[in-house]
Amino acid sequence: MRVRDCGDVGRPLHNCRGSVWCCRGTVWAWAVLVAVVLVAGCGKKKDDAAGGAPAGAEAEPPTAVMVETAGRGAIDRVVTADAVLFPIDQANVTAKISAPVTKVHVNRGDHVRAGQVIVELESADLAAAANEAQHQIDQAQAAYDATTSVTVVEDRNKAQADVQSAQAAVDAAQHTYDRLAALQKEGALAQRPVDDAKATLTAAQIQLQAAQKHLETVTQAGQRQAVRGAEVNINAAKAHLDTAKVQLTYAQIKSPISGVVADRSVYPGEMAASGSALVSIVDISQVRAVANVPVKEAEYIKVGRPARIAGPEGDIAGKVTVVSPQVNPATTTVEVWVTAPNPGEKLKPGGTVRVAIIAETLQNVLVVPAAALLNSDTGSSKVMVVTSDMVAHERMVSVGVRQGDRVEILSGLQDGDQVVTSGGLGLEDKAKVVIQAPKSEDDDDDDDSGK
DSSP states (O other): OOOOOOSTTTTTTSSSSSSSOOOOOHHHHHHHHHHHHHHHHHHHHHHHHHSSTTTTTOOOOOOEEEEEOOOOEEEEEEEEEEEEEEEEEEEEEEOOOOOEEEEEEEEEEOEEOOOEEEEEEOOOHHHHHHHHHHHHHHHHHHHHHHHIIIHHHHHHHHHHHHHHHHHHHHHHHHHHHHHHHHHHHHSSSSSHHHHHHHHHHHHHHHHHHHHHHHHHHIIIIIIHHHHHHHHHHHHHHHHHHHHHEEEEEETEEEESSSHHHHHHHHOSEEEEOTOOOEEEEEEEEEEEEEEEEEHHHHHHOOOEEEEEEEEETTEEEEEEEEEEEEOOOOTEEEEEEEEEEOOGGGSSSOEEEEEEEEEEEEEEEEEEEGGGGGETTTSSEEEEEOOOEEEEEEEEEEEEEEEEEEEEEESSSTOOOOOEESOOOTTTTEEEEEOOOOOOOOHHHHHHHHO
């Protein structure tokens, strides 16, 4: 079929005057378009039939990672918990007697030493009672001297005189009886006078025995009893004086411990009631951090283990001093005390701190950096291990003790495995990797200088 010339190539089709073909310029344009479409379709079918990437396309590059070697070493089992600070010692100083306050020698914040007088009470009446007790001692001592030097001696002398008199009566009665008995034996005297003399002698002997017994009583029991009574009176007077002196010392209230005055509730002129707290003193040269630790973690803690107290004023070394033997049923926790020095008294009682207790040190365990741990789809822990062929393999691991940036691995790894510590996030199993050397401090300095 002959193609007619329409004149201008860009003229519309309806100007072709009913011809089957359009103008020559239009025909060539359509021919080129159809050829491009056919070529593209053939190329796509060839690629689809081959089932691979387009010819000339490059493979995905390996992922750059940083690794560290899993090795054996020591790791600490650290138990951490929140704690409240308490002073190492404290005392609420109370009055033992009721009396007006005359002087208060301390204010809040003052440092005091043990035995220092901090409050004075009115004591004139107590001093008078002590003076009276001293006079009572003097009186009892005088009575004792009189007893031992006069009364006892007179009683003993009288008893001795009675014995001598009774002995003389016995001697006279014995002489009379012997004389009359001799006459009666000769027949010159009747029996009755002899019997009367015998009765008189017996009575005299009885009187002598009574006098001797009295002398013995006066010499031994009586003298001791009189002296003992005098001594008891002296001791009673001395006890009364001691009581008065003790009462007098109560007027001067002293600090039982060394520390800082935390509170003062009285002023001169006020009445201090017996048993009422006047001054509160705390010793904060050391502090006691009281923490409530879960039972499972408290099982590893022993008295004497090292610990640290971290608070707003810094980190202070201490040690465990108390592990409660019982569990608090309300919180199912065990109370643990950590005691530490408080240089500069920076830590204040009542503050909240964080304690870290080294419960035990595990030796020769497999340890990896904490950065190597990744979370798996199942929620357990995993790591990526790089083998010698530069391929990363996923390993599920069981984790033990964690300490800072180190973690104990119980199972799933072997000593010497290369674990990914950087670049492992999103890394697929069996992915090709390239190990990147860690950046040195010199490199960091060069980067900073180039900025």
